Amino acid sequence: MQTPLHNLTQPRAVERLVAGQPTSDGAGVKLTRVLPHTLQQRLDPFLMLDAFGSDQANDYIAGFPDHPHRGFETITYMLEGRVRHRDSAGHEGLLQSGGVQWMTAGRGVIHSELPEQEEGRMEGFQLWLNLPARNKLCEPWYRDIPSSEIPQWEGEGMVVRVIAGEHRGVAGAVQREHTEPLYLDVHLPPGARFEQTLPDSHNAFVYVYRGAVRFDSGCSVPRQRMAILANTPGSDGVRLKAGEEGARLLLIAGRPLGEPIAQYGPFVMNTQAELMQAVRDFQSGRLA
Numbered sequence: 001m002q003t004p005l006h007n008l009t010q011p012r013a014v015e016r017l018v019a020g021q022p023t024s025d026g027a028g029v030k031l032t033r034v035l036p037h038t039l040q041q042r043l044d045p046f047l048m049l050d051a052f053g054s055d056q057a058n059d060y061i062a063g064f065p066d067h068p069h070r071g072f073e074t075i076t077y078m079l080e081g082r083v084r085h086r087d088s089a090g091h092e093g094l095l096q097s098g099g100v101q102w103m104t105a106g107r108g109v110i111h112s113e114l115p116e117q118e119e120g121r122m123e124g125f126q127l128w129l130n131l132p133a134r135n136k137l138c139e140p141w142y143r144d145i146p147s148s149e150i151p152q153w154e155g156e157g158m159v160v161r162v163i164a165g166e167h168r169g170v171a172g173a174v175q176r177e178h179t180e181p182l183y184l185d186v187h188l189p190p191g192a193r194f195e196q197t198l199p200d201s202h203n204a205f206v207y208v209y210r211g212a213v214r215f216d217s218g219c220s221v222p223r224q225r226m227a228i229l230a231n232t233p234g235s236d237g238v239r240l241k242a243g244e245e246g247a248r249l250l251l252i253a254g255r256p257l258g259e260p261i262a263q264y265g266p267f268v269m270n271t272q273a274e275l276m277q278a279v280r281d282f283q284s285g286r287l288a
């Protein structure tokens with residue numbers, strides 16, 4: 001069954017374009033911070049989006065040795081490459097091209113994320129999704145989702161990989177009750193039109209990582225730009241069109257939590273006192 005396209009009556013406009021900032025993290029991994037700290041309130045419940053992509057082993061080989069997390073979820077999506085993860089609870093997994101690791105840090109995880117390749121291309125994304133206050137100290141959980149288990153919608157030359165949420169009747173690999181995240185990887189041939197319904201209250205953005213797209217409002221978004229979509233009351237979704245080279249993009253949206261955000265590095269809680277507790281727990285070996 002195919003849900004017809006072009007059923008939006010008031011697509012969202014682009015509020016602003018943001019260029020990612022080159023930075024490095026972990027033991028010296030080069031990456032682009034697409035969604036920085038300064039946009040956490042605006043894009044609540046999303047806390048961070050990093051993009052990485054390099055053919056040069058020196059840019060990624062050091063990886064992310066043992067480090068903690070508390071209070072949120074990390075979603076790592078590999079376009080290409082292989083990363084081995086191990087955590088303090090004894091879990092281990094290999095994340096490979098096209099696969100996703102969805103990890104709920106909850107009350108605490110200490111883990112490593114290390115490349116399992118010494119040459120070739122490594123490319124992908126890591127998104128941080130906040131947890132509601134009442135779930136910040138939940139039991140840690142994770143799931144490795146190989147590429148073959150990510151649901152896809154295909155048609156008209158398009159491929160829409162549905163990591164979370166739903167697209168045209170295809171339910172994603174992961175659903176979340178409180179933040180209702182939508183996470184789509186959209187591959188569009190030249191000139192293709194794409195639509196997705198979205199509640200106007202959900203915060204949403206598009207990150208174009210190949211080619212370029214144009215919104216109905218006339219706004220063009222080139223490669224390596226994030227477009228923050230306006231939450232215009234009454235708007236019912238997003239509609240865009242690929243440029244003449246086609247496009248690949250992430251569309252990410254979610255229901256804002258509207259709770260205070262307190263961050264200290266890899267800990268994201270609601271108050272300074274909770275952050276200090278996280279640091280004490282980590283230092284005394286009680287985090288995980």
Ligand code: MN
Pocket residue numbers: 064067069074111113
């Ligand atoms: Mn990590």
